[in-house]
Amino acid sequence: MSAAKQARVSRPRTKASKAVTVAKRGDGASLARLEARLPADALDLLKRAAELQGRTLTDFVVSAARAAAIQALKDEIVVRLDTESSRFVASLLDNPPAPKPALKRAFTQHKRLIGSH
Numbered sequence: 001m002s003a004a005k006q007a008r009v010s011r012p013r014t015k016a017s018k019a020v021t022v023a024k025r026g027d028g029a030s031l032a033r034l035e036a037r038l039p040a041d042a043l044d045l046l047k048r049a050a051e052l053q054g055r056t057l058t059d060f061v062v063s064a065a066r067a068a069a070i071q072a073l074k075d076e077i078v079v080r081l082d083t084e085s086s087r088f089v090a091s092l093l094d095n096p097p098a099p100k101p102a103l104k105r106a107f108t109q110h111k112r113l114i115g116s117h
Helices: 040-052 057-076 083-094 101-114
Strands: 007-009 020-024 030-034
Touching: 040 057
Parallel strands: none
Antiparallel strands: 007 020, 020 030
8 A cells, every 4th residue: 555545643642552453445444553562472473373363463363353252242232131131031921011103003014115034
């Protein structure tokens, strides 16, 4: 990517962003660069694993980090209910309320516009 096609984006520096650089490509897409310090044996391990999968080190690390980040976020999205609330939700699932007129109209309109598929 040439310097002419790259526009640097300035961000306030925080602990998490000190090793991150973001650049805009000519087509408007953003690419970010992440700098990380790690033990030499960890780098060797990552290189070997990437090579075994026939991937570049960058592709391997980005893919693994992205998967770990998604899992970490999923693990945080937990709904915790007290006993009373849990029973209330269970009762709604077991005995759902009758649909309101607005919902019935929406389903009718959907069938008319989209079909019953």
